[in-house]
Amino acid sequence: MNADVIVVGAGPTGLLLAAELGLAGVRAVVVERLARRSGQSKALGIQPRSAEALDLRGLLEPLMDRAIQRVDGGHFAGLRLDYTAWNTRHPYSIGIPQGRVEALLEERLGELDVQVLRGHEVTALSQDADGVEATLLGPGGESRLTARFLVGCDGGRSTVRRLLGIGFPGLDGKLLSVVADITISDPDGAVPETWTLPVMTPDKTGKGYIAPIGDGVHRFLFYGAEQQRLSRDAPITEEEVRRALQHEFGPGVRLTGVRWASRFTDASRQVERYRHGRILLAGDAAHIHSPSGGQGLNLGLQDAFNLGWKLAAETAGWAHDGLLDTYHSERHPVAARVLANTRAQAVLLVHDEENLALRGIMEELLRVPEANRIVAGMISGLDIRHDLPGRPHHLLGRHVPNLDLVTASGPERVARLLRDGRGLLLSTADEATFAKAAEPWSARIGRAHAQAELGADAVLVRPDGYVCWAGSVADVSGLADALARWAGAPARPSSPVTTPE
Ligand SMILES: Cc1cc2nc3c(=O)[nH]c(=O)nc-3n(C[C@H](O)[C@H](O)[C@H](O)COP(=O)(O)OP(=O)(O)OC[C@H]3O[C@@H](n4cnc5c(N)ncnc54)[C@H](O)[C@@H]3O)c2cc1C
Structure with a gap:
């Protein structure tokens, strides 16, 4: 194999995915049709949930340095949304042209030594039980590249999707x-x-x-x-x-x-399945919709964040059965919801008499704080909650709050503890018990103990920032189940963990 993973397309989705893979030590290569970045920017905005994700990898600060402006809140068909009702450090939209986001991500790939093969277009694909072969057309003619997986991040007119021979069901554009x-x-x-x-x-x-x-x-x-x-x-x-x-x-x-x-x-379409054997789809290749609300690039970035660590686990050989399939089950409903809200926005943007009447009612409704909160959560991505197994807890399936922590070595923030791309077990009580429970996974799960208002004695956070277990020391066996599910089989057999009397 030439690589573990071939990423097709150096748009924001492909670049962030490759960065996630590179961080995890996966041999990834990005194949991009264009010989150089176009410098054109379709998108202009980063939403709070993407800001939180980028913060987990230290990418938010350099992005803010390149931003044009920070705008409080967001909008729904041009109607103002207040993001402050959600628990986030970033209740604003970051105004930054897409080209600058891509440039930053490509610089990150350089630091991680991940190659971007520019001027090469994927023209054919085949896969079997062991891997994928891609045919590339480049300046030197045709060549072949093999890998264990391939991800099509090649945009709305995706060649990978076409070569898979799958449909792209949805609605034609009206506007x-x-x-x-x-x-x-x-x-x-x-x-x-x-x-x-x-x-x-x-x-x-x-x-x-x-x-x-x-x-x-x-x-x-x-x-x-x-x-x-x-x-x-x-x-x-x-x-x-x-x-x-x-x-x-x-x-x-x-x-x-x-x-x-x-x-x-404003056509809106979504593939039925994000995974086809060893070939997966992400970003606009998997879903398109109107730009209303500024959500497309954000969806792609978050697809990449969700998929990157799972593919890394798969290629490293420690992924629990079914881990890679959770990429589809978690991200497909998120994009389906965005398609629905952009279709609704399209109605409000057509200014005939009936639509203006509806727009007036919507404007009134959005002055009600709870209504505004619901729509703000939808557009910003802050309301995303994955349906994860485990004992119910208000944090389960949600993004971990980026709390200020007091640790033995000084003040810290949750986001900074996830910079190395590993999961995290963060405890606020019974440090020794939690440390012992997670010890067999220490290569894949970082540990921290701190004083903080977590609402749980400990939380297990996946590399993409989502909480996959939250509880107390009494539920430490549930923690072991969650570790096995999200961090694979223990590197060493674990000794039984006993709950203190
Ligand atoms: C007018 C407009 C405004 C928008 N505003 C916003 C906004 O404010 N906020 C927001 O979040 N989103 C916005 N979007 C949406 C956003 O631009 C897209 O969702 C985003 O570009 C998707 O990124 P991607 O990486 O998935 O795909 P793309 O950006 O399309 O990148 C795909 C890449 O794959 C390459 N490629 C294609 N085929 C091949 C092949 N066969 N082989 C190799 N490489 C290939 C292409 O050259 C390209 O570089 C807007 C879109 C439009 C049109």
Whole structure:
């Protein structure tokens, strides 16, 4: 085998997945069709749950350094959401062009010595019980690459998905939109100069949004009557962009250049299964939907986070039977929910009389704190709770809160304890008992003891930050079950753990 895992596509999903694999010591290679990064940015926002995930690996700080702006809360079809009702350190959307996120992740791959094979396109695939073979077309012609697993992170028009011969069921798009990165001259100040994205505040009857995205460039998104008449493949002309710009912001605004433009629809589709033997799908290759709410890139990043450590466990040979299949069972419902909420947002974005009436009601409802909290949890990803086995506990299946801790060696934060990509057993009582219980897994599970308001004597946290056991010392046998399920068979047979009298 040339590698343990071939990752197809160096978009945000593929790059983060490869970083997770590299951190775990997996031999991964990324195959990317483009010879160099395009520098174009579809997405502009990182949601709180992705921020929490990136924080677990020390990637949040450098990302914030490259961000344009932090915007409090988020939005649902442009209606404001308050994220502070959720227990997070990051109740905001981070405004950062997708290209900068990709550049940061690719730098991380360099540090981890994971190769990105640029200018190579996957054109054919085969798999058997032992591995996968990919045919690549590159500058030197055709070549073959073999690995134990392959993950298609190759975007909405995924070749891997097509080569698997599987469907992509869902709904065709109804609304045609254009996204364009433009330069303008605006002597009368008709265009907002502060970044209100992703909380977009257009004239309610308008059909376009604009936001400055740095270097004198504005992101302009529009979906007026003209766009609905044109075909998806129609070239985007400067004239079309100018007409939309002046329709929205008046004749005083002049278009001085179009850096990049793309036409897209609000089609929403999702594959039925994320795993097909040794080939898996992640990010837009597995699900597409309209960009409303700014969720697509975030879904892809979190797919990568969920899958990375499970694939690493599988290739290292310690994964419990069925661990890899939990990637599908956990992440498929999360994306299905995003598809549903973007379809609902699409209705609120079409400004005919009936839809405006519905939008008005929704706006009123979102002023009710509990309603706002529910929708905020949905869009931010903060409400994700995996259905995990084990004794019920309010933390089970939820992301671990990033608490401040007092440890014997000084102040600490939970997120920092997960930087090495291993799971974590964090205890606040009965340190010796928990230490003994987890000792046979010490190569895969870090341990920490601290004073903190955890709501449990100890929690077992998976490498992706989700709590897979929470309880007291009386339930230490439940902890052993959880360790075996999520961290594999013990490296050494465990001695029986006895509960203190
Ligand atoms: C206008 C717009 C605005 C958006 N705004 C947001 C937002 O604010 N927030 C948000 O979260 N999301 C947003 N999104 C969605 C987001 O951009 C996507 O969800 C994200 O790009 C998906 O990342 P990915 O890595 O899965 O796929 P992609 O970014 O599509 O990357 C796939 C990669 O695979 C490569 N590739 C394809 N085929 C092959 C092949 N055969 N061999 C090798 N390589 C191949 C491609 O060249 C590409 O580099 C927006 C999307 C649009 C269109």
